[in-house]
Amino acid sequence: MWITGKVVERIDWNSKLFSLKIDAELAPFIAGQFIKLSEIHDGKRVARAYSLVNPPQSRYLEVLAVEVEEGQLSPVLQSLKVGDDIEVSATAAGFMVLNEIPSDELQGKHLWFLATGTAVGPFISMMETDEPWQRFEKVVLVYGVRAVEDLAYLEQLKSLQTKYPDQFKLILSVTRETYAGAISSRIPQAIVSGELEQLAGIEFSSQDSQVMICGNPDMVKDAQQYLFDKGLKKNLRRAPGNITVEKYW
Structure with missing residues (x-):
């Protein structure tokens, strides 16, 4: 309809x-x-x-x-x-939502959002609700783009840092030009190198992490595999885990 x-x-x-x-x-x-x-x-x-x-x-x-x-x-x-x-x-749809991840003892303490390009949108929607801040001790958004001009909603994201200074960490990845405060690595490579964990001050772990990944299919595939290598598992309704993904085209 x-x-x-x-x-x-x-x-x-x-x-x-x-x-x-x-x-x-x-x-x-x-x-x-x-x-x-x-x-x-x-x-x-x-x-x-x-x-x-x-x-x-x-x-x-x-x-x-x-x-x-x-x-x-x-x-x-x-x-x-x-x-x-x-x-x-007339109606919205999709399962890239917080109520699809574990909410019991399997939830963990840390929520990671990994996004490229326009796929940052659904994560902004989630972060403008109370739910992630009430459920998790730490929320990390890793936002990857090619050029600085592709960083949409940057001021809104900075305002979230101000609002939740002890909970929220924003990590920007700009791969084709230099931008102060941003890393230049692609998100999957920054997982492998440990760069994301170092900047966030927390580790990816099967005990403490929920990771939601949305964006470029290659990024999604590679990031998911590198997280598998760290012992994290895909989150399924029949078998709750740590990784929830959505390809963005």
Whole structure:
């Protein structure tokens, strides 16, 4: 089922990367879930999934997207202006959510978010709720991009550091240029080298860690394997573990 949403704000982070705030009557959702946006093209509906950046309590929906020149939908989204309409799925979906990870003695003390590019969106949604801060002693976001201009929501993330100074650690990875305070390693290599653990001040462990990974499929695959090598296990409903993943395209 589709509903009509209206763009109420847009943010252009760079020439390709942008956010849209949309006014639409979406059914209640869980932080970390995604919606679909769509348009009718040549008589057929073209739909794509976009994770919600906003927490459930927000007035407006918000998505972070990047224009893909050969894409069927993203150039349309890139062209949207305030006041334009866009079709939105009536309900959100997805299992990259905190209530899918263990909440008993298997939970552990530390929550790691590993994200590349626009996949930081669902983690921002989660961190703008109370749940991660109430459940975990430490929350670490590792946010990887190629260039500094790709760092969306940086001020919002810094404000979370100010709000939760003893709980939250933000680690930025910028791989194609130098940025003060950021590492230059790709996320999987920073796992192997121990760089992430050193910067976070905590270790990846099967006893204490929950790790949620979202982004580039190669990053997801490699990071997951290196965490397996450290003794962590994939989190499944039938067999709770430590690693929850979502490929972002």
